[in-house]
Amino acid sequence: MESRLLRRPVGTILERNVATKSKAEVNLHAFSLLFGSYMEYTLRRFPDQQNIERRLDETGYRLGPRILELVSFRERANRQLKIQPMLNFISTTIWRNLFGKSASLLKFPRGTWGIRDSEPLTNKYISPNLGGAAFIGGIIRGILCAANFECTVACHQIAPEKG
Amino acid sequence: MANFARSGEMAFLKADKINSEIFSLTYGAMVAQIMKDYEDIEEVNRQLDRMGQNIGSRLIDELFAKTGIPVSSNFMETAEVIAKVGFKMFLGITANVVNPTPQQYSLTFRDNPMVDFVELPDNCANLRYCNLLCGVIRGALEQVQIKVECHFVRDMLRGDETNEIQVRFLEQVRESALDQSFA
DSSP states (O other): OHHHHHHOOTTSGGGOOOSSOOOOEEEHHHHHHHHHHHHHHHHHHSOSHHHHHHHHHHHHHHHHHHHHHHHHHHHTOOOOOSHHHHHHHIIIIIHHHHHSSOOEEEEETTTEEEEEBSSOGGGSSSOGGGOTTHHHHHHHHHHHHHTTOOOOOOOOOSSSOBO | OHHHHHHHHHHHHHSOEEEHHHHHHHHHHHHHHHHHHOSOHHHHHHHHHHHHHHHHHHHHHHHHHHHOOOOOOOHHHHHHIIIIIIHHHHHSOOOEEESOOSSEEEEEESOOTTOTTOOOOGGGTTOOTTHHHHHHHHHHHHHTTEEEEEEEEEOGGGTOSSEEEEEEEEEEOOHHHHHHHHO
16 A cells, blocks of 8 residues: 555645545537447447447446545535435436536336436437436436435436436 | 647637536446456457547547648647647647657646546556547547557556657558548
8 A cells, every 4th residue: 555655646646635526627529429439339249229228327337336425525415314305416416516407306106206307418419219328327326326225227218308 | 839729729618518527437437347348458458449449530520620620631730739629629638749750749648537536456557548548549540541559658547747648650541541441
């Protein structure tokens, strides 16, 4: 551990302040190109369509716990123990942190909830039919699992929309 | 020169933007997923490069369309365009061109929005995390009929002072050969 620290030059990860959100921005096209290229990679490796959604979901899932930790720390949020406040936290605070806007939370019967975002980031320049929104579904699933809520997340497109 | 910097700046200002953190987190998750797909790190580097190439070949259209820079197939000129326009327009950072010669040049940059929160574990010492960028440069230059070889010589994730990408000129591609590369 010590040798590791010594090896690091100035200005790297350990010196970064994570408490405030970084102001740096990148072009949305850069994100879309990256995402599109990743989808192409996935399709090349696992050629059928079912898989691509599962894989994007899995990739998004990796982000969940990290995002939850980061945003809770920054916003000094308490841990949510009930599902409704938790989802509320996701659809407002986390959404704002990630995408700069909030989404609307919908309640369906039998313990089902929906988060509606009329223009998800992953579908902006990429055909929504490819199921890119599964990535965001994966993020939500990751966050919920990290917060100890067991769940399944499905993405639906109702016109241009995801839930 | 100042002209290029300005075009890059303008294109970046006009573009829709997202926070760099979601970008780097996403990229990180993708790299992690690819690492899971291929056990071999060299293969991961290759896949990242290939993904980049794919991006590069599309990105260049947008670069010319949005900035109105004249298309040039002069190798030396591409250095400034990549460093001042490409990097600025897409990633919001600028790179410096170091040691330009007709055969090769290096691009150095310190801020990198792809590596927020990233630390390479010891077993990934050979992973070139940002190899995607090399692929992007190669793919983009291929579209203006320049074949290059591109790789990281210094990488801040591996403890270097700065990031340095070396771009080496290979050949000027003829139009007829170009068709083949699309096949």
